Amino acid sequence: MKQHLFHGYMTKNVQKRISEATTAILPSEREMNSGINKARRAMTPTIPTTQLFDIAEPFTKTLHDDDFLIVDKMITRRQRILLFASREQLKMLLGVDTILMDGTFSTCPSVFDQVYTIHAVKYDQSFPCVFGLLPNRLKTTYHFMFQELKSVAMQMQ
Structure with missing residues (x-):
């Protein structure tokens, strides 16, 4: 399944299971993506600038x-x-x-x-x-x- 189709399928499934009140207080998709990317960057080592680096x-x-x-x-x-x-x-x-x-x-x-x-x-x-x-x-x-x-x-x- 293509990524965008899978994402749309998951979004619709989640929306069916939560109330409108819950949906209203959730952050926007853009805000959630920003938070996820920030967390991912915090867990990933920085890109080295020389070939003298350790690999985790x-x-x-x-x-x-x-x-x-x-x-x-x-x-x-x-x-x-x-x-x-x-x-x-x-x-x-x-x-x-x-x-x-x-x-x-x-x-x-x-x-x-x-x-x-x-x-x-x-x-x-x-x-x-x-x-x-x-x-x-x-x-x-x-x-x-x-x-x-x-x-x-x-x-x-």
């Missing part, structure tokens, strides 16, 4: 408390590579014959140069398996990333 534990684990941050290495003093994948995602990636890879630059955090993804093709569908934050677009960086993934794969066996 909740961002390194899956919901089942398994490792999600699989590589966190400095390539040079000021160039860091981060790779994220769950064990299940890595198993899927290692079990397919076809993979797809892509880098994007416009949605990348400012302290990195690109977001790089590796997808497994299974059942004629593409499944994202590895998410990387890379400091540049150099061949040596891609080579380093694949060496690290190979090392992680070897440790899994």
Whole structure:
């Protein structure tokens, strides 16, 4: 269900269950959204301005408390590579014959140069398996990333 359709459905459901008097004293939708966004920002770490930052534990684990941050290495003093994948995602990636890879630059955090993804093709569908934050677009960086993934794969066996 699309987000706006779901939102409309939920709003109508809630409106049916509360009285007009209650509705009259509720803050407006804009005020509620503002409050929710403020609370969300208070719980989210600030966006780093250099590559020298700590990653809070909740961002390194899956919901089942398994490792999600699989590589966190400095390539040079000021160039860091981060790779994220769950064990299940890595198993899927290692079990397919076809993979797809892509880098994007416009949605990348400012302290990195690109977001790089590796997808497994299974059942004629593409499944994202590895998410990387890379400091540049150099061949040596891609080579380093694949060496690290190979090392992680070897440790899994």
